[in-house]
Amino acid sequence: MFKGKFLSLLKAAYQTGELKFEGEIKPLKQKESFKQLLNTLYQKPWVVYAKKPFRNSAAIVNYLARYTHRVAIDNSRILSVEDGQVSFRWKDYKNQGAKGTMKLSGEEFIRRFLLHVLPKGFAKSVTMEFSHRASERRCYTNAKKATGLIPPKSKFAGLDWKAVLLLAYTIDVSHCPVCKNGTMELHRTFKSLRSPPGLIR
Numbered sequence: 795m796f797k798g799k800f801l802s803l804l805k806a807a808y809q810t811g812e813l814k815f816e817g818e819i820k821p822l823k824q825k826e827s828f829k830q831l832l833n834t835l836y837q838k839p840w841v842v843y844a845k846k847p848f849r850n851s852a853a854i855v856n857y858l859a860r861y862t863h864r865v866a867i868d869n870s871r872i873l874s875v876e877d878g879q880v881s882f883r884w885k886d887y888k889n890q891g892a893k894g895t896m897k898l899s900g901e902e903f904i905r906r907f908l909l910h911v912l913p914k915g916f917a918k919s920v921t922m923e924f925s926h927r928a929s930e931r932r933c934y935t936n937a938k939k940a941t942g943l944i945p946p947k948s949k950f951a952g953l954d955w956k957a958v959l960l961l962a963y964t965i966d967v968s969h970c971p972v973c974k975n976g977t978m979e980l981h982r983t984f985k986s987l988r989s990p991p992g993l994i995r
Contacts, residue, residue: 797840801832851941862918866910875900 807813808828815824848854873881873895880903886892898906912918938944950958959965970976 797835801835805832851937866907 804813815828848857867882871883873883875881878900879897880900881895881897882903884894884896886894950961953961956967959967968978970978
């Protein structure tokens with residue numbers, strides 16, 4: 795079902811012009827090539843590949859780091875750039891990760907490299923329910939338990955707002971800013987204040 799829905803939307807995107815193929819391929823030949831591609835994909839069995847679950851949180855972080863902090867190809871894999879040709883090492887994952895060397899024209903190398911550049915508005919990694927107010931505390935509590943890390947106690951724990959200001963910004967709100975000697979005291983609290991008519995807040 796997923797294959798049918800996916801290819802149906804792919805076909806619709808091509809027909810409306812939303813899906814475009816870059817390069818110097820003539821429209822008639824491009825249409826025939828796309829039709830052959832669809833036929834191949836419809837005949838190919840789509841099987842979901844599910845990897846084994848990660849052993850621990852460290853393995854998860856290590857896995858995600860490879861995608862969030864690396865580019866399409868590492869500099870160490872590029873062997874040479876000569877006469878408009880780029881040679882680099884690559885792995886053939888269809889052949890049990892066999893290593894080999896590939897040479898491409900500079901234009902083709904850049905084209906493939908740019909396929910890894912995310913479109914505008916996309917991000918490599920996004921926060922999911924961690925940022926949701928209703929589950930923020932529960933998620934972070936579970937994350938701390940999973941990693942086995944004990945967060946340090948905040949130096950502001952148990953302090954009121956006056957003590958926090960004094961500790962963080964060395965601002966003593968009880969100290970009179972005019973005479974520099976007197977102590978400010980709370981005289982009255984206004985629960986509701988409204989601006990006079992015509993006065994911009």
